[in-house]
Amino acid sequence: MPELPEVETIRRQLEPKLVGAEIVDAGSHWSEKFTPALEAVGAEIFRLRRRGKYLLIDVTDLGGTPQELIIHLGMTGQLAVEAQSGSAHLGDPYLRAWWRLADGRYFTFHDVRRFGRIHLVAPGDHATIPTLAALGPEPFDDEFDGRHLAAFVKKSNRHLKTILLGQRAVAGVGNIYADEALWAAGINPATRRLSVDRAAVLVETIRDALRSGLEHGGTTLRDYVDSDGHQGSNQHELFCYGRGGEPCVRCGAVLRRRELDGRTTTWCPTCQTR
């Protein structure tokens, strides 16, 4: 499940391969989730950015007008740049979009579950992408601090973990890193209250969890691979996510697992307090 560390890993790999490339042809799955890929024909790529879990590809269209090609990987999305000779994408039933580059290479988007999406918009025009338009601060920005997070929790009636997954309080955190950060902070995911001091601790454990993901090239539990097709190794660094029924390495209690607002959640009933 690509969250911030996975998308950032891919962005860093793609940037040197794609900057300067010109898109000369494109194809896509029939779904409107993917057909905007076709509108990028004629565009030249000049920068790759990331906001939360969104990859933002800055391009210049045929008339020299800047545009943003936006890709969200959903759950199973994979991006790659393939040499023409490779043609690994030919006959791939899960290829949802492809862009042929002027030098013959292909930029491909493979997505088994089709939860991913592609958009082409004027720079910064995110009105049609509500989550992106309302995205909270990047987790490593100074703006994301204990006061900011505590204020968000105070004005909402939702469970803390659900707020973290909502992308408005902070961008880029998904189920894996939310469970890890809450465990590391010793905070119960179902709480609806959070002091500024405890929020400040959580801000730091969110950063720690994401940093670990980045340092280990992402977390591969099922489908995630980077743009070179390699799995991440952060799954070996997890203390909480996916460990329901196992002893907590901090206190020895058995980690519990249940659904919270529709999302599988693992936590320690003893050392994660409200």
Next chain:
DNA sequence: CCAGCAGCCTGAAAGC
């Protein structure tokens, strides 16, 4: 405006 939740997807794994 907000909270809650169904629906989107499909392969892998578990259950029968």
Next chain:
DNA sequence: TGCTTTCAGGCTGCTG
């Protein structure tokens, strides 16, 4: 063995 059920889950859009 083979069929059926469950599970994973980020985001959208509908309902109350």
